[in-house]
Amino acid sequence: MANGVWHTGYGIEINLSLPDLGHPYRPDLLREITARVSERDPQLLECLAHHDNRECLSESGGKSPWMFIRRGRVGGRRPLVASHLPLTHKATPQESAQHKATKERVVATAGRYGLDAEAEVPVANRRSVSDAVVTGPAGLRVGWEIQYHHLSPSSVHRRSVNAVENGITPLWVAKDRAASLIDRAPWARVDDMPWRDIADGKEMVIRGGYRHLEVWRCVPSSERHCLVSEGAGHCGAIHADWFVPALCLPERKPVLIEDLVLRSATGESVPVYVPSRGSGRAGRHMWVSAADRALWEEIVDEKTPLPTTPVEEDDDVITFAEQEIDRSCRAGETSWFASDARPPRDLAQPTGGFTLPRLPAPRPSDSTRITPVERAAASAALGCPPWELGLCAGCRQMMRRYGPNAAMYCNVCRATLNGR
Known part of the structure; x- marks a missing residue:
């Protein structure tokens, strides 16, 4: 050099x-x-x-x-x-064998689920070729890009944009935690496995790139830390953030590559882009359930599309x-x-999340209005349907006020009252 x-x-x-x-x-x-x-x-x-x-x-x-x-x-x-x-860098024989075995496994899995799948599909007037394109029952097309050796961020972006412009959702697969494609486009990371294990159908877990949305109320009884307070404080607000299955509470089952082949083609799993909130990274790309993405968009009150122009990170300058x-x-x-x-x-770190502020304390002659966004977030955080939500008779914060096992006071107020 x-x-x-x-x-x-x-x-x-x-x-x-x-x-x-x-x-x-x-x-x-x-x-x-x-x-x-x-x-x-x-x-x-x-x-x-x-x-x-x-x-x-x-x-x-x-x-x-x-x-x-x-x-x-x-x-x-x-x-x-x-x-x-x-x-x-040229792909080694081992990398080429892994690439071929993974591509064939994706196509074979799609076939077992009754989905249409084709390997080596030209995209954008043959400017690029997708390793495999899986088509769902509603016509949703997912382009699998198996990338087991280094590829520049600009190439990842260019090929992803070509796919999107041609009606294909890109899904990049890496085996290296340092792969430059991570968070440059929708992605998934698998283990570095011998090609024979891949071909023989050994369990292939998605180690990174798939997350679940967790929503919780920031009170002393919460198992999660506050997103805005330093130390062990609790702000009383409602937090939402994305976690890999192993860090969910309770821990979620791991997602296998077969699961992602099916769910991405049927629309049960979808890509989402979460812009960075203060770090040097442009943002996070991840695969999530359609229900989680809908709730997230309602909580943050915005729909962030996948970037169509390169977003430069600090590490790229x-x-x-x-x-x-x-x-x-x-x-x-x-x-x-x-x-x-x-x-x-x-x-595998959280994204930084989103925080809904505490509800304002009402004036004696006023009542606090719960907005649809606050109601959706509280419903997810408290694990109850929206119609069972109400205001605590003490602090006037949202709680499970109606239905089975409901109460007039939240846990914090009950603890305060019992301590008097």
């Missing part, structure tokens, strides 16, 4: 460590050199050593002196680096060290400018 490259079209030397690449009068230069190799002349970018008629380690090793540009990862920085073609160009060929030297390992993206 190098921090400089020769542009054969313009006949200029490019310094990748400078914000303007050393050519302030060419504002489109960055876009041009980072375009996919398939969309430009493969010999557009040349190793500086090869151009200067010095030894190019890649060419002397029987490989190419031509280069492509990508983002490295060094000490928390994201510099632009030039690497020799062909691309640095290019950094420029403004260094001198190193004109030596560094092909094959693993100790030179080696990229740090990609950090995990699937952390």
Whole structure:
């Protein structure tokens, strides 16, 4: 990897460590050199050593002196680096076998459920190909993308947008917690399993990418922490957040890949996008039940569509060290400018959630009006139908006031009264 490259079209030397690449009068230069190799002349970018008629380690090793540009990862920085073609990663035989076995398992599962399924489906005038497309009884089409090796965020976004524009819901499958596709599009993560186990039907659990909505009232008796108070405080409001099955209270059954094949095609499970609330991440993509998504949209009073334009995260921002160009060929030297390992993206953490404020205390001559959103959230948090909700006779907060096992006072007020 190098921090400089020769542009054969313009006949200029490019310094990748400078914000303007050393050519302030060419504002489109960055876009041009980072375009996919398939969309430009493969010999557009040349190793500086090869151009200067010095030894190019890649060419002397029987490989190419031509280069492509990508983002490295060094000490928390994201510099632009030039690497020799062909691309640095090709699927290993093991990855190819896993990919093929997973694709065939998705198609076979769909067939057992009576769903239409087809492998290697061209999308968007053959600009991309879905590994498998499963069609549900109502015509819902889900495009499964099995991606067991690294793919750039821009490629994930481009292929996802192509699918959506052609009436296909993308569903990306990864096996690595650090996969860049995670939270760039609807996704699911499975274990790194031998291809024979995948082909033989061994249980294949969705480890990440599928969540359940939990709604709870923030009182001392709650098993969950407050989302807004520090420490062990309780704010009395109603919180809602998304959790992986293992962190639900009580713990939910794990979702298997067969479950997701069926539910995604029938619309029982749907993708949802939750924008980030203050972190450096653009947002969270996840698969959820249709009922959970409907309740979430009612609680937050908005419907957030899947992003159709790339949303840049803090970790994606290019950094420029403004260094001198190193004109030596560094092909094959693993100790030179080696990229740090990609950090995990699937952390199974809550999203930050949403909080409904406490109901205002009514004036003596007034009554507190419960809005439909508050009623829906309270119904989910308290585990009772909406018509059994009412106001506590003491604090005037929502509680299960009517129906079987109802009471006039909430648990907090009853504890206060009993302590007098």
